Amino acid sequence: MTxxxxxxxxxxxxxxNFTVAAEKCFVTQPTLSMQIQKLEEELDIQIFDRGKKPIQLTDVGQMIVAQAKNIVNESGRIKDIVDQQKGYIGGEFKVGIIPTIMPTLLPMFMNNFIKKYPKVNLIIEERTTEEIIRMLKNGQLDAAIAATPLNEDFIKEVVLYYEPFVAYVPENNPSFGKKEFDANDLEINLSNVLLLQDGHCFRNNVLNICKASGLPNDVPFQIESGSFETMVRLADEGLGMTLLPYLHTLDMAPKSAAKLRHFKEPRPSREVSLIYNKKELKLHIIEALRGVIAGVVRGAITFQNVEITSPLQKK
Structure with a gap:
C-alpha cells in the first residue's frame, strides 16, 4: 500500500470518474486504474462499485476513503514541519474565498503578497461557506477567507476586519431622503428589498439584521440576484433597495455613491476572518497572508463601533 x-x-x-480523476492526478487513466486495482487485490476487497454510473463507493470503500483522507493529510504535514522549522515560506497554498468577498478583497492584497512571497504558489478558489467548511475539514484547503463566526469546533478564526453594511437607496424610494439608516428603516421596504440568492451567507447577514431588529421572520423578499452589480442595476430601475458590503461601495461612480446611506452606530457589520483547520501546520504562510491583508485593509476600513451579524441562517 502506498x-x-x-x-x-x-x-x-x-x-x-476514473478518467477525470486521472487528469486531476496528472497520470494516465490506465496507470491510475492499475494502481487502484493493485490496492484492491492486496486488501482482497472492492473499493468501488464500477457497475454503477457514476461510480460509487462500496460500504467498505467508504470506510477506507475516510481513513485514507487522514493518512494522506498527515503524510503531507511532514514537509510542512520541515518548511516551518527552516523558516521557508513557499510551496503550494490553497485558499478558499466566499463570492461576496473575493471581488473586492482579492485585488487589494494579491499583488502585494506575490511580490513579497514569490515562492508561495497561492491557489485561490471561489467557494461558498458550506464548501469551505467541508474542504477545510477534509484537508482540501489550507485556509479560507469568510464571514464569521461559523461556530465550528475544528476551525480557528483570525479576524481581519469588520465590514459595515451600506444601504443603496434609489431616488424613488421612500427612504431616499434619510441621511442615516436604522435597521428598523428596512421595515417600510420589506416587500422590495433585493437580496443575493439563497446559499450566500451575505443573504443570511441581511436577514439576521431584520430579525435582530424584531422584524418578522417571514420577510416577503421577492427579488433575488446572484451579484451585487445586478442588485444595484435593479434598484436603479426602481425595483427596490439593497444592502452592500462597504468595500464594494468604494469605487462607485459619484452618481451611484450619492444613493448610499450608512447605518447609525453601532453599524450592522459582518466579521471577515482568515480561517483554517486547527490541525493546520502551515502557520508561517497563514501568518504571512494575514499580515499582508491586514496591511492593505487597515487604511480602507477603520470602523470600530460595529454590531456583528451572523453569517449563519437563524432557524
Missing part, C-alpha cells in the same frame, strides 16, 4: 495509491482512491471518490 500514499500514491490512496491519493488515486481519493481522487476517484471525489470525482466519481
Amino acid at each position: 500514499i500514491t495509491q490512496l491519493q488515486y482512491v481519493l481522487a476517484v471518490a471525489e470525482h466519481k
Whole structure:
C-alpha cells in the first residue's frame, strides 16, 4: 500500500470518474486504474462499485476513503514541519474565498503578497461557506477567507476586519431622503428589498439584521440576484433597495455613491476572518497572508463601533 495509491482512491471518490480523476492526478487513466486495482487485490476487497454510473463507493470503500483522507493529510504535514522549522515560506497554498468577498478583497492584497512571497504558489478558489467548511475539514484547503463566526469546533478564526453594511437607496424610494439608516428603516421596504440568492451567507447577514431588529421572520423578499452589480442595476430601475458590503461601495461612480446611506452606530457589520483547520501546520504562510491583508485593509476600513451579524441562517 502506498500514499500514491490512496491519493488515486481519493481522487476517484471525489470525482466519481476514473478518467477525470486521472487528469486531476496528472497520470494516465490506465496507470491510475492499475494502481487502484493493485490496492484492491492486496486488501482482497472492492473499493468501488464500477457497475454503477457514476461510480460509487462500496460500504467498505467508504470506510477506507475516510481513513485514507487522514493518512494522506498527515503524510503531507511532514514537509510542512520541515518548511516551518527552516523558516521557508513557499510551496503550494490553497485558499478558499466566499463570492461576496473575493471581488473586492482579492485585488487589494494579491499583488502585494506575490511580490513579497514569490515562492508561495497561492491557489485561490471561489467557494461558498458550506464548501469551505467541508474542504477545510477534509484537508482540501489550507485556509479560507469568510464571514464569521461559523461556530465550528475544528476551525480557528483570525479576524481581519469588520465590514459595515451600506444601504443603496434609489431616488424613488421612500427612504431616499434619510441621511442615516436604522435597521428598523428596512421595515417600510420589506416587500422590495433585493437580496443575493439563497446559499450566500451575505443573504443570511441581511436577514439576521431584520430579525435582530424584531422584524418578522417571514420577510416577503421577492427579488433575488446572484451579484451585487445586478442588485444595484435593479434598484436603479426602481425595483427596490439593497444592502452592500462597504468595500464594494468604494469605487462607485459619484452618481451611484450619492444613493448610499450608512447605518447609525453601532453599524450592522459582518466579521471577515482568515480561517483554517486547527490541525493546520502551515502557520508561517497563514501568518504571512494575514499580515499582508491586514496591511492593505487597515487604511480602507477603520470602523470600530460595529454590531456583528451572523453569517449563519437563524432557524
